[in-house]
Amino acid sequence: MFSVGSSDVPIQPETLFSIGGFPFTNSHASGVLLTILLAVLALAIHLTFKKDKTPSKFQTFLEMFYELLAGFTAQITSNKKIAKKVLPLVGTLFIYIGISNVLLLLPGLTALKYDSITVFRTHTLDFNTTFGIATAMVVWMQVLSIAKLNPFGYIFKFIRLDAVYKGFRQGPGPGLLSIVDLFIGALDIVSEFAKIVSLSLRLFGNMYAGELLTSLVLSSFAIILPVPLILIFGLFSGLVQSIVFGSLTAANLSLVLKDE
Amino acid sequence: MTPEVATILAKGITIFAMVGTAIGEGLVAAAFMNAVGRNPKVEDTLFSKMIVAIALCESTAIYAFVAFFILG
Numbered sequence: 287m288f289s290v291g292s293s294d295v296p297i298q299p300e301t302l303f304s305i306g307g308f309p310f311t312n313s314h315a316s317g318v319l320l321t322i323l324l325a326v327l328a329l330a331i332h333l334t335f336k337k338d339k340t341p342s343k344f345q346t347f348l349e350m351f352y353e354l355l356a357g358f359t360a361q362i363t364s365n366k367k368i369a370k371k372v373l374p375l376v377g378t379l380f381i382y383i384g385i386s387n388v389l390l391l392l393p394g395l396t397a398l399k400y401d402s403i404t405v406f407r408t409h410t411l412d413f414n415t416t417f418g419i420a421t422a423m424v425v426w427m428q429v430l431s432i433a434k435l436n437p438f439g440y441i442f443k444f445i446r447l448d449a450v451y452k453g454f455r456q457g458p459g460p461g462l463l464s465i466v467d468l469f470i471g472a473l474d475i476v477s478e479f480a481k482i483v484s485l486s487l488r489l490f491g492n493m494y495a496g497e498l499l500t501s502l503v504l505s506s507f508a509i510i511l512p513v514p515l516i517l518i519f520g521l522f523s524g525l526v527q528s529i530v531f532g533s534l535t536a537a538n539l540s541l542v543l544k545d546e
Numbered sequence: 547m548t549p550e551v552a553t554i555l556a557k558g559i560t561i562f563a564m565v566g567t568a569i570g571e572g573l574v575a576a577a578f579m580n581a582v583g584r585n586p587k588v589e590d591t592l593f594s595k596m597i598v599a600i601a602l603c604e605s606t607a608i609y610a611f612v613a614f615f616i617l618g
Contacts, residue, residue: 297615484605491608494615523601530601 293501295494299412300403313412315405320386355380362533363540372539375426380532383419386410387493387524391516411493413486420486423535424478431542446471481538485531492527496520557617563610570603 301309335345355377360369386409390396398405410416432440442448446467453464496519503512578596582589 487609487612488605491605491612495608495611498615526597526601530598533598534602 293498293505295497295501297413297494299407302400302403302405311412312403312405312407313409313415316386316390316407316409317415319406320382320389320409323389324382324385352377358533359536362536365540368540368543371543372536376532376536376539379419379423379535380528383410383489383531384525384528387528388521391520408493408497410489411497413490416486416490417482419531420482420489423485423538424482427538427542428478430539434543444471444475485534489527489531492523496523553617557614560610560614560617563607567603567607571600574599574603 299311299313301311302315303310331348334342336342341349356369356373359373359376360366363369363372390406390408395406396404428440431443435443449467450461450464453467454461499519500512500516503515574596578592581592
């Protein structure tokens with residue numbers, strides 16, 4: 287009925303040029319663009335915000351946005367002290383991932399080409415990016431956990447010898463039952479690695495699915511028909527995935543920093 | 547059974563992940579409807595949480611989607 291063009295979205299981003307053996311890909315380029323945009327925004331905030339006079343519209347809008355982020359983080363961690371501690375990191379994740387998912391929906395940015403390779407590609411469409419962010423978050427959680435308990439307490443959180451000892455003190459029956467705690471502790475190690483894989487793969491998979499379906503729809507339909515599908519797959523799912531990433535990180539951090 | 551036939555069969559079996567996702571998301575939506583039916587005032591607070599829960603349920607289907615494209 288209608289011919290579907292072949293959609294070809296490569297999983298590995300294309301290199302633009304190499305800097306001494308290190309390839310500089312097009313998702314690096316859009317990462318640089320995103321960082322420059324956010325730095326300009328931060329500079330604008332620092333230079334133009336007033337504390338004691340009537341705030342401008344821009345300042346009011348950004349303060350409303352900050353209230354939204356802070357309220358959402360407080361809801362997830364359900365503890366205002368932890369929310370205050372965690373908010374710089376989690377708010378950065380919301381803003382960075384949200385904007386980088388959505389930035390290339392602006393028209394014109396993907397038309398720039400260098401040697402017939404598009405210069406900008408969605409920054410989170412690169413598994414290296416999402417894997418790096420997820421690994422950094424999980425490593426930071428381990429660092430916080432080591433700082434809270436001492437290093438031996440951190441190791442014995444995974445090898446639950448104290449639960450086995452307490453079980454055997456009560457008798458051989460509960461002792462044998464508490465051997466299960468050893469397996470549960472070992473499974474915790476696996477679940478830390480599973481957190482890295484699931485966080486990164488969820489974000490990358492959603493962006494990749496959106497990009498692939500957008501290219502399929504744009505090659506089959508024309509004029510106005512692709513627009514609602516691009517809105518749903520690109521805009522909506524990009525924003526929802528950034529909220530999911532941020533809230534999962536906030537929930538895990540609040541588990542680590544509990545009873546403070 | 548040549549490798550190409552095995553690849554195509556494997557890709558077809560990977561699609562089965564969608565069954566679990568549909569059932570799971572249906573359960574989340576049904577729980578939302580029940581809660582709003584009992585207490586209509588919580589609709590605004592629960593709606594955004596339901597969206598986040600549905601995005602979490604979608605994640606295993608997304609893993610299967612990525613595996614589908616890696617196989618092919």
